[in-house]
Amino acid sequence: MAKPNPSSIKSPSLAPKKIALNTIPLSKAQAKAIKTELEQANQAKLDALKNQQEINKISAEEQEKNLFLEAVKNARPLNIDVPFTEKTFPKPVAKQFIRDEKQALRDSLSDDFYPAHELESGEELLYLRTGQSPSILSKLRRGFWVVQAQIDLHGLISDEAREYVAEFLSSCKKRNIRCVRIVHGKGLGSRNREPVLKHKLRNWLIQKDEVIAYAQAKPEDGGSGAVIVLLKA
Numbered sequence: 388m389a390k391p392n393p394s395s396i397k398s399p400s401l402a403p404k405k406i407a408l409n410t411i412p413l414s415k416a417q418a419k420a421i422k423t424e425l426e427q428a429n430q431a432k433l434d435a436l437k438n439q440q441e442i443n444k445i446s447a448e449e450q451e452k453n454l455f456l457e458a459v460k461n462a463r464p465l466n467i468d469v470p471f472t473e474k475t476f477p478k479p480v481a482k483q484f485i486r487d488e489k490q491a492l493r494d495s496l497s498d499d500f501y502p503a504h505e506l507e508s509g510e511e512l513l514y515l516r517t518g519q520s521p522s523i524l525s526k527l528r529r530g531f532w533v534v535q536a537q538i539d540l541h542g543l544i545s546d547e548a549r550e551y552v553a554e555f556l557s558s559c560k561k562r563n564i565r566c567v568r569i570v571h572g573k574g575l576g577s578r579n580r581e582p583v584l585k586h587k588l589r590n591w592l593i594q595k596d597e598v599i600a601y602a603q604a605k606p607e608d609g610g611s612g613a614v615i616v617l618l619k620a
Contacts, residue, residue: 512589514592514600514602516598528605537568538551538569541570556598565618570609570613573611598618
């Protein structure tokens with residue numbers, strides 16, 4: 388019987404065998420525990436990173452603050468006395484009062500009024516309130532007083548013109564305006580080519596107590612298409 392060759396005989400390996408961990412079955416509890424540990428480890432890393440970022444941010448802000456304080460350390464406050472200003476609010480607008488006032492102005496002029504004291508002057512508008520000196524009318528016709536305000540009634544119907552004149556005279560009275568010009572037109576564009584507003588304006592002006600006198604404007608100021616009115620001081 389032939390003896391076996393010693394070199395061909397394989398001795399058993401003494402190296403430890405590797406065990407594949409992924410082949411070891413885990414229970415649900417073990418898998419959950421491992422997952423929790425991994426999540427906690429990741430969260431700890433994130434928290435540490437955030438804390439470091441906050442520290443860096445605070446350090447940067449502190450550095451900027453220190454730089455600012457260093458830059459203004461020699462600054463001195465200005466001694467400026469700021470006066471106290473009480474806040475004011477606009478007064479409430481009495482809309483009903485305004486409407487009533489406008490209505491009163493409209494009612495103050497009537498188309499049914501017929502003057503009894505107008506001077507006879509043909510087509511020329513000429514008026515002097517009773518008790519006033521005739522020299523006033525002479526000065527008015529010569530242009531003694533400077534015209535301070537004026538309105539133009541062209542394009543307005545009778546009712547619109549009446550309201551416009553009433554508001555204009557009221558405004559002039561409040562502003563202490565004495566001499567005004569009212570352009571009424573010559574009636575060339577009217578149906579019968581008659582100055583309708585001219586005759587109505589004559590009646591309206593006489594009804595206003597603030598009107599002392601009026602006279603036809605000079606040719607360079609409108610002539611027969613305008614009237615110069617003198618108001619009480």
